[in-house]
Amino acid sequence: MIQASHVSHFYGAEQVLFDLSFEIKNGEFLFLSGESGSGKSTLLSILSTLLKPSSGELFIEGESVLEIKNIDYFRQSKIGFVFQFHYLINYLNVYENIALAALEDKKQNINKILEELGILELSSRYPNEISGGQRQRVALARALVNEPKIIFADEPTGSLDSKNSKIVYSLLAQAVQKGTTVVVASHDMQIENYATQIIRLKD
């Protein structure tokens, strides 16, 4: 369970988030919607511990994020990310990119996940040697490898055509079915079909 309490955020003098409080239950597929510039990415970054809010607090499983002792291990084991741009490391091949994120005892899962996402045969290619849709699937594989409790995705289909977008959404929906909490920020209304909860940000 994720609990946001009075979260506000400023970039310099510009306020982007205004005193937000809400809860995301386990197993939910949350859709953060809103226009471009409404603060979706900012909120998602805060929810996923990648950005400290200017004020307010965030609790994950009842624990304040500020009090998590080993934030690195927490991120690696509990959270998965998918960004709009795949953000794979360019000097590592597909397998190595996933292995970089994987916990020691999850490395054995890598090939199984690649197989499930239909990209096993790309294992030894580099990010610049595969298509955009394939890259996003690798990014998804990387997010799934540690079997995290929560997956955050920021415009995961932003650079994909509708066919590839559908693939990504259904893969996320599958994760939800297995009990993972998924939070997606997007301006793409297609996700409404998959979402179990929607938060709409206004400018």
Next chain:
Amino acid sequence: MTAIKALRKNPLKSLLIFSSITIAVMAIFLISSVSQGVIGMYSKMINSDGDIIVTQKGISDTFFSNVDIGLIQKINELKHVSSSYAMIVGASPVGHIPIAGIYGTTANHFEHYKLLRGVYPKEGEVILGENLAKQFSTSNINIGNKKFEISGVYSSEIGFEEGGLVMNISDAGVLFNRSASMLFVSSSSPNEIESIAKKISDLSSEIEVKTTQNFVKEYNQFKIIENSSLVISTLAFAMGLMGIASVMSMIVNSRKEEFGIMRALGKSRFFIIKNLFFETLIMSISAYIFALLLSLGILALLPHIEMLQWYVNGTLSLSTALYVLASTIFMALLGSLLPAWIASKTDPILLINQGCA
């Protein structure tokens, strides 16, 4: 290993760091070793014979020194003196060569120059250094406005001397209008050198007497070369090191996005710093070795370059090499790890966004 993959996958960046480190290190090596070499060669020439040097009082440059050669007789009568000789060191146009070193010495010092062919010079004759001899095929040679017969060719370990010629001190005296530039005195007992120097200095009020060791240490021209080379090589070194540090920090800045991603994936700051540490280490050590080899190659070629008249010799001391190695690695690490450490404190998402900018 991640570090090597990162270096291999970005060959252009790697080459940029590699070559900037190489150039910086080479500049340091060449400047400091050439000046060390010039000084070393000159002091070897002066040190090679004699324990005591007698020059004219108050003259800083031996080219202008004038000492009465008659003192030799009195010096030879002193206790513990085993031998002494006089020398005139000058420079003059020689045949078509615009300038060459001329060494006039008393006959008892001729054997310092190893004859390759011919005989040692009588009055009106000269022997040519091996390198100078290559320039002449005639049997005589014009020096100033006088003609000299060439009686032989010599070799010497000292580059200066191979580019010059040797004649009797009486001939050189006429040429340079003096009695002797310097007197060199050898002693049979090393413990007596100081006291002999004292006694020689009592012989005349117009002379300055120094042990060879002190002379080399205090000789103004050495100090000038030494100090200016110290300044230049320190500057080159500082610039080189700053170059290394700034290239490294540029590279690190251009990788903020990558570090942000790694932090988002749960990689620790330590993990990032560790990888960067090895990347930097591999890079700077291999560039250092490359620069060292190149410099040694160039230094080995220098004595054979005609344009430099074989005057320039370079030696690279182990302590310089190690000192440069240590500072190169230090600066490279400082340049890469410091900005990386600062960057890794930033929230991952901001790091990713900064990287895009």
